[in-house]
Amino acid sequence: IPREQWGGDQVKPREAPSYGDVQLAFVHHTVSANDYAPEDSAGIVLAMAKYHRDTNGWNDLGYNFVVDKYGQVFEGRAGGVDQPVIGAQAQGYNSHSTGIANIGDYSGVQQTPAALDAMAKLIAWKLPLHGAPVEGEVTITSAGGDLNRYKSGTPVRFQRISGHRDGDSTACPGDALYAQLPELRRRTAAIAPAVAAAAVRLTMAPLEAEAVRYGEDVRVGGALVRSDGGAVAGQRVLVQKQGRSGSWTTVARAQTDGDGAWTAAVAWKAAGKLRARAAVPGAAVAVTAPVALGMLPVLAAAAKTTRVRAGRSAVVRGTVRPVAPVRVLVEREVRPGRFQRVGVVTVKPKRSAFSAKVKLSKPGLYRLTPTTGSSAKAAKAAALFVRAVRPGRPLQPAGPDGGASATPAPSTGGVSPG
Structure with a gap:
């Protein structure tokens, strides 16, 4: 259910979304009432979004997706359900995960089969879309935070489908729902497609300089080709810059031409790292290696x-x-x-x-x-x-015409300061 159908247009994000990658899914519960009707869910999502933005001061709704007990799936944070939008749902791991919240309190009550099926279908689509399997474990480096169970820089192993409590100091998603995660993993694995191999290759040409002057445009470009060498034409390529928090924000967009080539310009006002990213339908997401670029005042x-x-x-x-x-x-x-x-x-x-x-x-x-x-x-x-x-001497010496003349610079004026 897209944002416009639950009132998301009433909760405009404070800033443009940031993008990372998706290597696992965190399951949450909202710790709210369980006795709601299916027609109530949209209003619950809207109220939650307003609270996250206006009271918590967050950019937008914290969760990427919201599921109700009837199996309805709502689009959460803005930025595209098919994109690796960074949410505010698992402190220290937001840049590498997607977050799914269950409306209700599942501390002592289990989630419904309809909701489990809805989450299984969602995760079976979302993780492979970003090149991640739905089974097994993955190691994520903690970014820390006061709610995090692990110090910044600590490698943490997670199940591909984990509960919020696995990474942060919280009881979320409730004891009852947490006990259902093995069943959710089983259902997801039963319907998930095999993760596509790297069927496409995205390149970004080396930058012309190690640093550019403030405000100048950085020209970037490259190519997007299939494993057989064929060009991928008409595909959107995102040029992204890494922020201080480690998240990636799109700073320019390009589209590949008939030869798969793409170019873009980025106004450069701070040093950082650049990368290119392309999500080609039917293939794993392609991302270039980050390239550092300095800024000259x-x-x-x-x-x-x-x-x-x-x-x-x-x-x-x-x-x-x-x-x-x-x-x-x-x-x-x-x-x-x-x-x-x-x-x-x-x-x-x-x-x-x-x-x-x-x-x-x-x-x-x-x-x-x-x-x-x-x-x-x-x-x-x-x-x-x-x-x-010297005091007492004329401030301006007399020139040939009797007027004042400026002091000329010596011939060695270009000597570097010693």
């Missing part, structure tokens, strides 16, 4: 003036993207073409603009070099030259 700066009185400050203004502290390296010329470090002035920008006051204590020519970012991925603006003039 963009920094521009200018000095308000080229001459100041010694003992006063030169003002350096500019912009930096992304917003990050800017360090101005201050150097004073000790002999023609050679500068000696005097100090560093650090300033925090407001939004993307910054203004740094640099005190020039002694007379002489100073080189001011704004930088930002880590040493490995730093950005450096062009060096600025400002002369500090």
